[in-house]
Amino acid sequence: MSSITKTKLKVRDVNVFYGEKQALKNVNIDIADGSVTSFIGPSGCGKSTFLRCLNRMNDTIDEARVTGSIIMDEEEINDRRLDPVVLRARVGMVFQKPNPFPKSIFDNVAYGPRIHGLASTREELEEIVENSLVKAGLWNEVSDRLDDPGTSLSGGQQQRLVIARAIAVNPEVILMDEPCSALDPIATARIEELIDELRENYCIIIVTHSMQQAARVSQQTAFFHLGELVEVGPTETIFTNPRDQRTQDYIMGRFG
Amino acid sequence: MTDISTRPTQQGAVEARLARRYRSEARFRAAGLGAIFIAVTILVILVGSIGHQSLPAYTVNELRLNVELSEDLVDPLGDASEDSIRAGSFTRVLQNAMREEFPDVSNRRELRELFQLFNSLNAPQLMNEVLEDPNLIGQQHAFRMPLADDLDLYLKGRLVEETSARFNTPLDITSDGRGVLLRAQDPVFTDRLSSLRITIENDITAEQAARDRLVEQQALAQDEEAEDLGVQVSFADRRISALQAQLDGDELTLRDDMPSLIVESRGGFYKLTTVSIDGLAARAEQVVPPLTDANTDRSNWVLRIVETPEARGRASDNQLIWTRALVERNIIRTTFNGYFFNNADSREPELAGVRGALFGSILTLIITVILSVPVGVSAAIYLEEFAPKNPITDMIEVNINNLAAVPSIVFGILGLSVFITLFGLPRSAPLTAGVVLSLMTLPTIIIATRAALKAVPPSIRQAAMGVGASSTQTVFHHVLPLAAPGILTGAIIGISRALGETAPLLMIGMVAFIADVPSLSLEGMTEPATVLPVQVFLWYDAAERAFQPRAAAAIMVLLFLIISFNALAIYLRHKFERRW
Ligand SMILES: Nc1ncnc2c1ncn2[C@@H]1O[C@H](COP(=O)(O)OP(=O)(O)OP(=O)(O)O)[C@@H](O)[C@H]1O
Ligand SMILES: [Mg+2]
Numbered sequence: 001m002s003s004i005t006k007t008k009l010k011v012r013d014v015n016v017f018y019g020e021k022q023a024l025k026n027v028n029i030d031i032a033d034g035s036v037t038s039f040i041g042p043s044g045c046g047k048s049t050f051l052r053c054l055n056r057m058n059d060t061i062d063e064a065r066v067t068g069s070i071i072m073d074e075e076e077i078n079d080r081r082l083d084p085v086v087l088r089a090r091v092g093m094v095f096q097k098p099n100p101f102p103k104s105i106f107d108n109v110a111y112g113p114r115i116h117g118l119a120s121t122r123e124e125l126e127e128i129v130e131n132s133l134v135k136a137g138l139w140n141e142v143s144d145r146l147d148d149p150g151t152s153l154s155g156g157q158q159q160r161l162v163i164a165r166a167i168a169v170n171p172e173v174i175l176m177d178e179p180c181s182a183l184d185p186i187a188t189a190r191i192e193e194l195i196d197e198l199r200e201n202y203c204i205i206i207v208t209h210s211m212q213q214a215a216r217v218s219q220q221t222a223f224f225h226l227g228e229l230v231e232v233g234p235t236e237t238i239f240t241n242p243r244d245q246r247t248q249d250y251i252m253g254r255f256g
Numbered sequence: 257m258t259d260i261s262t263r264p265t266q267q268g269a270v271e272a273r274l275a276r277r278y279r280s281e282a283r284f285r286a287a288g289l290g291a292i293f294i295a296v297t298i299l300v301i302l303v304g305s306i307g308h309q310s311l312p313a314y315t316v317n318e319l320r321l322n323v324e325l326s327e328d329l330v331d332p333l334g335d336a337s338e339d340s341i342r343a344g345s346f347t348r349v350l351q352n353a354m355r356e357e358f359p360d361v362s363n364r365r366e367l368r369e370l371f372q373l374f375n376s377l378n379a380p381q382l383m384n385e386v387l388e389d390p391n392l393i394g395q396q397h398a399f400r401m402p403l404a405d406d407l408d409l410y411l412k413g414r415l416v417e418e419t420s421a422r423f424n425t426p427l428d429i430t431s432d433g434r435g436v437l438l439r440a441q442d443p444v445f446t447d448r449l450s451s452l453r454i455t456i457e458n459d460i461t462a463e464q465a466a467r468d469r470l471v472e473q474q475a476l477a478q479d480e481e482a483e484d485l486g487v488q489v490s491f492a493d494r495r496i497s498a499l500q501a502q503l504d505g506d507e508l509t510l511r512d513d514m515p516s517l518i519v520e521s522r523g524g525f526y527k528l529t530t531v532s533i534d535g536l537a538a539r540a541e542q543v544v545p546p547l548t549d550a551n552t553d554r555s556n557w558v559l560r561i562v563e564t565p566e567a568r569g570r571a572s573d574n575q576l577i578w579t580r581a582l583v584e585r586n587i588i589r590t591t592f593n594g595y596f597f598n599n600a601d602s603r604e605p606e607l608a609g610v611r612g613a614l615f616g617s618i619l620t621l622i623i624t625v626i627l628s629v630p631v632g633v634s635a636a637i638y639l640e641e642f643a644p645k646n647p648i649t650d651m652i653e654v655n656i657n658n659l660a661a662v663p664s665i666v667f668g669i670l671g672l673s674v675f676i677t678l679f680g681l682p683r684s685a686p687l688t689a690g691v692v693l694s695l696m697t698l699p700t701i702i703i704a705t706r707a708a709l710k711a712v713p714p715s716i717r718q719a720a721m722g723v724g725a726s727s728t729q730t731v732f733h734h735v736l737p738l739a740a741p742g743i744l745t746g747a748i749i750g751i752s753r754a755l756g757e758t759a760p761l762l763m764i765g766m767v768a769f770i771a772d773v774p775s776l777s778l779e780g781m782t783e784p785a786t787v788l789p790v791q792v793f794l795w796y797d798a799a800e801r802a803f804q805p806r807a808a809a810a811i812m813v814l815l816f817l818i819i820s821f822n823a824l825a826i827y828l829r830h831k832f833e834r835r836w
Contacts, residue, residue, distance in 0.1 A: 057722070060727075101720070115723075115729055116724060
């Protein structure tokens, strides 16, 4: 499997500072396309911070400063000259708490395609919306009430709506920051299934606090600790035969 | 683990605390309810008292006269041209109509009083009616005008204290050389006699006290001064004995400084001059003759007592009597006060209206909204969403907050010295007022808008950014619609404050007396006008008492406007509010 996959993101010497405080130290990692990579680690170790580097969401935090090189398909993305708006169309993001817009279900999904001009006619837009909802596994539940507000859905449905919204702009990478932390086991299983289905066509990165989830959905796992990327490797190896003592302690539940 | 043995005591402590907590919650709730109750009570009292004060302003007593538009008065040139009509003496026409109602009035002083039942400012209105329809010349014309303000108040019971009693005992009215003699079979006037006696007795006591003081002074004074005082004492003695003679005589004379007694019988009105001590008879002046053809019952008559002495009143007894007679004849009728809602300000309360000030307020408000809302909202959006954080923006922020606390009169001074003196904007015009008020409103709108923007949850911004919206798109597509209700509320609060503002407008000359309703147009913006709160201020200050209810009514109009504004704000809020 590893022989076919190609590298989507090449991260070299990334440091992140919030003012004086350094949140990430010298992170180096390659992330493969067409697979799921999970980030694990104790709270406050910098997982979200790193995820935000990948779609330049750190730009929206005044005091954040990112150094180093992040290359996506041969292109440097950690570069002031690159418009983050263009990048975010290619790197979608799903947040920990479902955050649909207070608009209709249709408008939620259609918003991205609209602002990026992906559809020229109403029919095309409807098609994109339908496809995205189908891919996100929500179509059957909402097809007859697309005009209802997105906020009227249940938490699990909202999270899938948000995923549909992210895939509607046809991104190459999808970042998910603890997407299931607010969901019950059934909704979680549904999302995990969804991630598995989406894997073929996207490069997916997921932050999770659940070892089981990381083991279930990801092919590659990275362990962060105190702002350092301690260890990265195939998920099986990390969970069965970690090289670093800290990884082992974390997986065994000895801290975190 | 918790030690089992400690559990009961813990339970007790929790219960004790719980009781205390409930008590404090109940106290808090009671305090809150009390506060609301006090606030509502004060509000009700306030609005209620103003509303009550304003009641007389909504109706008006109108004179409906059939005026004779005789050619020689109305059309002196005889060609029915505009020039000719403009040269006509319409005041005379109105005066003639009044004379016709009371043909017996002949002496000049009484005629002048009679003509004061209406205001001569009504003559131009009659002229306009003739100008509009020259065919009226030479015809009878039904003309309507408001009764003079004081008499209007009289009919509304707000000018003098008056009581009236209806009698069913025959009253003989005969005239002799000295006037009219009223005689009844029962002592109908005794009730009043005792109070008249008390008045006279009080007068005697007062005179006596004054006399005693004079005597004391005389004892201390020398030569000429003592002589002088002696003369004064003798005068006082004479007055006292005259008063005493009244009490001892067989009739009491009603003086000008005593309540007036008026008898109304068979359409005739009589003002009593003396009352016989037995209470059976009285002498009177006939002010309005009885109806000749009336065979109405002579045993059905009314005794009216005007408690306010004529000398202190704002209308003479004759005027009150004529007014009553006209009401009786159905020439004065009470109607809805159209004058108040259709006219601009006037020197005469009965013609003064609120429309000029209302339109002035609307024009001013339009300018204020046009200037302050877009500028305020844009400034707030920029400061909140786009401005870099640095000392300069911090300074701007602090200063905007300070600006909101600046007393409004300062903006008036600014308007006077900058907009009028420096930029040459017109004085007392809605344009200038609007500019000044928008300066005053800006900080409020900016602060409210920023608060509304801050209240939009960051997750919405992240969501928009996450799908690749630029920061402008994020703000305009997502943040602003969510903040709109809050922005709207802030803007409307700021603007309704501006609507009620007086002080800065006084500075820029809005106190001017404006007798025209401004036009709701671009020209109207630069023409002199006044606004509702200033109009209230002017009317409350006016000498004529009839302006007071009008001022209260103007406040009601202002309150109505402000309440509709706030209702609009609440409606829009509900309409646009979305949950997230
Ligand atoms: N906006 C910010 N400003 C300042 N410091 C921040 C900011 N965001 C994160 N940090 C700091 O950076 C460090 C890493 O935070 P981050 O949110 O990346 O942790 P995390 O691994 O996602 O934790 P969790 O699992 O709890 O979400 C923390 O110490 C945090 O305090
Ligand atoms: Mg996190």
